[in-house]
Amino acid sequence: MWFSFSSFLVTAVLLTTTYGQLKSTGLSLKFNGVDYYVSPYSPGNVSFDASLLNKIPSIFGLKPVTVVQQPITAAQLPALVSSWMQEDDVFQAAFLQAVFLAGAATNQSNSPEGTTFTVLALESTVPSGPYFLDTNSGFLHTVYRLYDDFAGSFTESLLQTPEGTFQTLSAQTSTTATLTIGVPSRLYFTPSNEKPLAGVRIAVKDIFDLAGVKTSNGNRAWYNLYPPANVTGTAVQRLLDAGAIVVGHQKPSQFANGEQATADWVDYHSPFNPRGDGYQDPSSSSSGAGAAIGSYPWLDIAIGSDTGGSIRGPSQVQGLFGLRPSHGLVSLDHVMPLATSLDTAGFLVRDPKLMDTANTVIYGSNYTSITSGALQYPKTILTYGFPTNASANTASDILLNFTRSLAKFVSGNVSAVNLTTLWSENPPAGAQNTSLSVFLNTTYPTIIAKEQTVLVRDPFYRDYAAPLIRWAYGDSQPPSVLIEAVNNKTIFMNWFNTQILPLSSDPSQCSSNLLLYPGSTATQNPRNKYLTTPTVPFGFSAGRISVFAEVPDMVFPIEQAASFSNITQHQEYFPISVDILAAKGCDGLLVKLAKDLVEAGIIRKPLTGQTIYGGDVLMKREAEERGLEQLRYMW
Numbered sequence: 001m002w003f004s005f006s007s008f009l010v011t012a013v014l015l016t017t018t019y020g021q022l023k024s025t026g027l028s029l030k031f032n033g034v035d036y037y038v039s040p041y042s043p044g045n046v047s048f049d050a051s052l053l054n055k056i057p058s059i060f061g062l063k064p065v066t067v068v069q070q071p072i073t074a075a076q077l078p079a080l081v082s083s084w085m086q087e088d089d090v091f092q093a094a095f096l097q098a099v100f101l102a103g104a105a106t107n108q109s110n111s112p113e114g115t116t117f118t119v120l121a122l123e124s125t126v127p128s129g130p131y132f133l134d135t136n137s138g139f140l141h142t143v144y145r146l147y148d149d150f151a152g153s154f155t156e157s158l159l160q161t162p163e164g165t166f167q168t169l170s171a172q173t174s175t176t177a178t179l180t181i182g183v184p185s186r187l188y189f190t191p192s193n194e195k196p197l198a199g200v201r202i203a204v205k206d207i208f209d210l211a212g213v214k215t216s217n218g219n220r221a222w223y224n225l226y227p228p229a230n231v232t233g234t235a236v237q238r239l240l241d242a243g244a245i246v247v248g249h250q251k252p253s254q255f256a257n258g259e260q261a262t263a264d265w266v267d268y269h270s271p272f273n274p275r276g277d278g279y280q281d282p283s284s285s286s287s288g289a290g291a292a293i294g295s296y297p298w299l300d301i302a303i304g305s306d307t308g309g310s311i312r313g314p315s316q317v318q319g320l321f322g323l324r325p326s327h328g329l330v331s332l333d334h335v336m337p338l339a340t341s342l343d344t345a346g347f348l349v350r351d352p353k354l355m356d357t358a359n360t361v362i363y364g365s366n367y368t369s370i371t372s373g374a375l376q377y378p379k380t381i382l383t384y385g386f387p388t389n390a391s392a393n394t395a396s397d398i399l400l401n402f403t404r405s406l407a408k409f410v411s412g413n414v415s416a417v418n419l420t421t422l423w424s425e426n427p428p429a430g431a432q433n434t435s436l437s438v439f440l441n442t443t444y445p446t447i448i449a450k451e452q453t454v455l456v457r458d459p460f461y462r463d464y465a466a467p468l469i470r471w472a473y474g475d476s477q478p479p480s481v482l483i484e485a486v487n488n489k490t491i492f493m494n495w496f497n498t499q500i501l502p503l504s505s506d507p508s509q510c511s512s513n514l515l516l517y518p519g520s521t522a523t524q525n526p527r528n529k530y531l532t533t534p535t536v537p538f539g540f541s542a543g544r545i546s547v548f549a550e551v552p553d554m555v556f557p558i559e560q561a562a563s564f565s566n567i568t569q570h571q572e573y574f575p576i577s578v579d580i581l582a583a584k585g586c587d588g589l590l591v592k593l594a595k596d597l598v599e600a601g602i603i604r605k606p607l608t609g610q611t612i613y614g615g616d617v618l619m620k621r622e623a624e625e626r627g628l629e630q631l632r633y634m635w
């Protein structure tokens with residue numbers, strides 16, 4: 001009885017629901033062996049004589065075409081196309097079978113390869129580049145090339161809508177347990193003063209809300225509990241307004257706390273560091289950012305956050321430029337906090353020039369780009385924690401050579417400083433005769449735990465293993481300890497920013513000194529190790545200086561050195577980097593220094609791949625060296 005009543009109901013519903021809602025989420029296809037995604041969105045339509053396109057293959061009524069807005073003749077196409085092939089990884093010559101040429105009369109001509117292509121008149125203003133033309137409607141659909149996130153660095157593959165909101169990019173290429181990321185043709189975009197980041201492909205740490213999609217904070221329960229964000233925060237919105245294209249959300253460690261591969265990664269698998277043997281810890285918490293910028297030439301820049309080292313760690317071990325900016329340069333609304341008094345947002349890049357442009361966009365008037373202005377470099381170079389014996393190992397030799405080259409470059413001198421000693425000799429009022437390492441020992445864990453438990457944990461009452469130990473530390477301390485911790489931080493900041501790294505009285509120099517400490521020294525931290533449980537991050541170290549003093553701290557990839565990998569049983573190359581600090585607000589000075597050192601040939605822009613000088617990541621190199629057939633017989 002119940003069953004028949006139920007099926008009657010279903011029938012009735014089916015009968016009354018005549019039409020369903022159909023919404024395209026795009027389409028993926030292969031064209032000449034390349035994986036593409038056809039956006040459901042269109043920048044405009046064209047009118048054309050369909051009979052001229054008969055010979056061009058189509059899928060679901062979509063035909064590959066090219067739009068050329070440049071005022072050229074068909075005869076000039078080959079030159080244009082060869083420059084396109086240089087600058088864009090999405091376009092390929094096969095899109096030239098039909099060319100909509102601005103102002104041209106419909107015509108037939110010969111392509112550079114000698115195959116026939118059709119030239120059609122163009123009256124639309126859609127940007128130049130490859131498209132898939134819907135021959136039924138006349139709408140041109142934008143084309144994305146699809147790439148495998150083989151480093152496992154993304155949590156979500158995203159499509160930016162024309163309104164600047166986000167939806168999932170519904171495409172998957174053949175790969176194993178990784179996402180597929182889509183990047184639009186670079187030909188659609190022309191950077192301008194208004195849109196200096198037009199077409200720049202950027203990935204966003206999955207703690208920054210993006211309107212239309214969910215944020216995970218590196219935690220599955222969080223992702224599933226909350227609805228999609230309806231607002232993109234100030235920082236990322238500025239990038240979008242400047243024309244940047246967000247291609248996805250990237251893996252942070254849980255709640256942006258420090259985690260080591262792989263056991264700490266309870267919810268998501270740690271991304272893969274592409275350098276060396278390919279099995280090194282990518283560091284955290286902007287882990288996806290570092291792994292991706294070290295792996296993918298098709299990705300230009302990643303935005304991460306740094307509270308206690310989360311931009312610098314991944315930059316150091318992946319051999320990238322990464323800036324923890326001065327504190328407070330941009331509002332972090334709609335970004336998960338760790339500790340508002342310490343949190344910063346900044347970029348990981350291979351090219352310091354692009355970092356300068358992106359900094360100008362995101363920090364606005366709080367950032368002074370001095371990449372072209374007159375500037376005096378500080379002549380005093382302070383080193384902290386540097387090796388003293390160049391023959392001890394290759395990394396020591398390289399670090400010391402770098403300080404000499406830098407000193408020569410700025411016509412200055414290097415001197416080693418020991419903050420512990422300087423503090424004891426000249427302690428600030430309020431230090432209570434306490435050594436620096438005791439004074440700041442509990443400051444960092446207190447601030448992050450006390451702030452994040454209130455701002456994040458308490459509203460979200462689920463328990464998850466890794467951050468739990470840090471939150472538990474916060475609970476074990478009385479409320480007054482936060483005030484004490486912030487007070488200690490402030491005493492250190494005022495001491496450091498007057499005694500060690502004050503602003504220069506000369507505004508064209510900005511910072512009185514530069515302070516250097518070793519970032520990474522080509523040591524290994526392989527991910528196939530069973531480690532101890534996460535600990536509370538007590539202590540003071542060079543990496544905490546910028547955290548407490550609010551000064552900019554930028555990672556410079558300077559070289560690499562070989563060491564024996566137990567994983568490959570070969571010598572592999574691992575990055576060596578130096579962190580350089582300047583006075584608070586002198587962020588532009590550091591970025592200019594990076595650019596100038598690259599131009600002077602003292603350091604090089606790192607490339608993607610197995611080494612900072614390029615090369616396929618390990619798994620691909622192996623496949624190439626042995627040949628696919630041999631690989632198959634191995635198993």
Ligand SMILES: *[C@@H]1O[C@H](CO)[C@@H](O)[C@H](O)[C@H]1NC(C)=O
Pocket residue numbers: 045046047123124
């Ligand atoms: C198609 O393009 C023409 C101009 O090329 C324009 O007048 C027309 O409105 C467009 N149609 C749609 C639906 O946008």
Ligand SMILES: *[C@@H]1O[C@H](CO)[C@@H](O)[C@H](O)[C@H]1NC(C)=O
Pocket residue numbers: 073074075104105107108109119
């Ligand atoms: C069209 O073809 C004619 C004759 O082949 C040629 O003179 C003319 O330049 C062509 N137009 C364009 C825009 O290529």
Ligand SMILES: *[C@@H]1O[C@H](CO)[C@@H](O)[C@H](O)[C@H]1NC(C)=O
Pocket residue numbers: 230231
């Ligand atoms: C966004 O969501 C929040 C929380 O659900 C709500 O209070 C707010 O009004 C929404 N804003 C917009 C612009 O929809």
Ligand SMILES: *[C@@H]1O[C@H](CO)[C@@H](O)[C@H](O)[C@H]1NC(C)=O
Pocket residue numbers: 327328329330331362363364365366
């Ligand atoms: C500059 O920094 C101040 C202090 O943090 C902040 O209030 C202001 O909004 C920032 N300006 C811009 C353009 O972001």
Ligand SMILES: *[C@@H]1O[C@H](CO)[C@@H](O)[C@H](O)[C@H]1NC(C)=O
Pocket residue numbers: 384385417418419420421
């Ligand atoms: C600073 O000096 C102290 C005491 O001599 C020493 O223990 C410590 O290792 C030094 N620190 C650095 C970073 O050189």
Ligand SMILES: *[C@@H]1O[C@H](CO)[C@@H](O)[C@H](O)[C@H]1NC(C)=O
Pocket residue numbers: 389390391392393
């Ligand atoms: C420097 O390192 C080399 C190689 O480890 C060692 O032989 C030498 O004694 C060291 N020199 C000093 C002054 O420590």
Ligand SMILES: *[C@@H]1O[C@H](CO)[C@@H](O)[C@H](O)[C@H]1NC(C)=O
Pocket residue numbers: 394397398401
């Ligand atoms: C460091 O500099 C010395 C002296 O210029 C040079 O002999 C040595 O090869 C350099 N080391 C490296 C690793 O480049």
Ligand SMILES: *[C@@H]1O[C@H](CO)[C@@H](O)[C@H](O)[C@H]1NC(C)=O
Pocket residue numbers: 379380411412413
């Ligand atoms: C660097 O040191 C040399 C001598 O060691 C000295 O003559 C020179 O003035 C110093 N330069 C600076 C900028 O301090």
Ligand SMILES: *[C@@H]1O[C@H](CO)[C@@H](O)[C@H](O)[C@H]1NC(C)=O
Pocket residue numbers: 433
């Ligand atoms: C400070 O500490 C030093 C060594 O720990 C000690 O000798 C000195 O008496 C202390 N001064 C004060 C004022 O407590």
Ligand SMILES: *[C@@H]1O[C@H](CO)[C@@H](O)[C@H](O)[C@H]1NC(C)=O
Pocket residue numbers: 437438441442538539
């Ligand atoms: C830092 O604090 C922890 C926990 O109280 C303690 O175990 C450790 O010895 C302290 N270290 C220093 C240098 O005070």
Ligand SMILES: *[C@@H]1O[C@H](CO)[C@@H](O)[C@H](O)[C@H]1NC(C)=O
Pocket residue numbers: 430431432434438439440441442443444446481484485488
């Ligand atoms: C602050 O500094 C005092 C010494 O003046 C020290 O005893 C205390 O542990 C520090 N507390 C924090 C939370 O940094």
Ligand SMILES: *[C@@H]1O[C@H](CO)[C@@H](O)[C@H](O)[C@H]1NC(C)=O
Pocket residue numbers: 524526564565566
């Ligand atoms: C490689 O294995 C050996 C032997 O177990 C060990 O001593 C060494 O530390 C390992 N090297 C690295 C880089 O982990």
